[in-house]
Amino acid sequence: MVVAVPANYDVAKEQNLDTIERTVRDTPGINLNNWGIFRIAIHTGTERRSLHFAQNNNGNPLSPVPTNQVEDAYTETGKAHHEVIRSLYFAGLAHDEAVNQHSSLFLNGQLVFPPYGFFHKAVKDFYFHSGCFFDNLSRLIFILNDPSAVRQANKRRRINWGQITAMDNSASPPIREHSYANNYINPSNENQLEGIKNVRNLLTHSWKLPERSSNNNLEWPQTVRTDDNFPWWHEDQQFWSDVNNGTIGVISIIQAVRGDYQFLRLYQADAFNQLTRDISIFESSFSVDIRDTLRP
Numbered sequence: 001m002v003v004a005v006p007a008n009y010d011v012a013k014e015q016n017l018d019t020i021e022r023t024v025r026d027t028p029g030i031n032l033n034n035w036g037i038f039r040i041a042i043h044t045g046t047e048r049r050s051l052h053f054a055q056n057n058n059g060n061p062l063s064p065v066p067t068n069q070v071e072d073a074y075t076e077t078g079k080a081h082h083e084v085i086r087s088l089y090f091a092g093l094a095h096d097e098a099v100n101q102h103s104s105l106f107l108n109g110q111l112v113f114p115p116y117g118f119f120h121k122a123v124k125d126f127y128f129h130s131g132c133f134f135d136n137l138s139r140l141i142f143i144l145n146d147p148s149a150v151r152q153a154n155k156r157r158r159i160n161w162g163q164i165t166a167m168d169n170s171a172s173p174p175i176r177e178h179s180y181a182n183n184y185i186n187p188s189n190e191n192q193l194e195g196i197k198n199v200r201n202l203l204t205h206s207w208k209l210p211e212r213s214s215n216n217n218l219e220w221p222q223t224v225r226t227d228d229n230f231p232w233w234h235e236d237q238q239f240w241s242d243v244n245n246g247t248i249g250v251i252s253i254i255q256a257v258r259g260d261y262q263f264l265r266l267y268q269a270d271a272f273n274q275l276t277r278d279i280s281i282f283e284s285s286f287s288v289d290i291r292d293t294l295r296p
Contacts (some may be wrong), residue, residue: 034272049295180278218253
């Protein structure tokens with residue numbers, strides 16, 4: 001019994017938000033209404049007494065697992081949906097800094113320091129916080145859709161986007177290991193999602209990505225969005241030849257950041273809309289209702 005949300009709900013009128021949540025809500029170009037609906041539907045997700053377990057004739061919970069495990073998982077939804085919004089806020093700050101530094105990146109066609117260093121730090125920050133955004137979405141998806149999540153606290157707290165959307169390549173054609181991931185990643189958004197994930201992983205786990213300067217712009221090989229293995233930029237002359245002769249295309253770094261940030265702002269609304277639908281799966285799996293009244 002998902003908590004009822006008024007048909008005319010408007011997150012702009014929500015009073016009980018912290019500073020960061022209010023700031024993101026009021027950012028032009030971001031519509032947090034679906035997040036607000038999700039937040040109400042799970043009764044914020046922070047108070048375990050919001051869970052009301054069905055009982056048998058002997059007064060024992062019908063939940064197939066100990067109720068404290070269900071409660072622990074439920075309270076992590078509150079932490080996770082807040083962290084999604086917090087990560088979106090920090091990604092926005094990094095995006096703005098990257099745009100600002102890019103405006104003073106060149107002088108007479110030459111790279112300028114320190115803007116060059118500030119620019120790359122902002123780009124790395126942007127993709128780091130984008131990764132936090134997706135990993136916390138993954139935690140919500142996992143808890144609501146996968147009954148095994150309540151028994152696996154360690155996995156639940158370390159779940160990441162790659163695990164949720166992983167492909168089973170032993171199938172022909174390959175399918176996603178978790179069918180519920182198909183509600184969040186589909187042909188219309190798959191390339192963008194995979195591109196963000198790949199750049200984030202490269203910047204987090206690898207070394208400086210190959211880049212070139214062209215027409216007062218910095219560019220990456222476009223394969224940074226699909227390839228997870230890059231040489232140190234001066235060690236592979238054939239690679240650079242392929243970039244310079246057009247065999248491997250290039251993308252503008254700042255345009256990638258701008259496009260990915262715009263995608264995050266829109267994607268969160270679709271994701272929270274689906275998460276709201278998935279709450280009933282969690283309730284059904286554990287014979288529990290989420291209510292806006294606390295049990296004794």
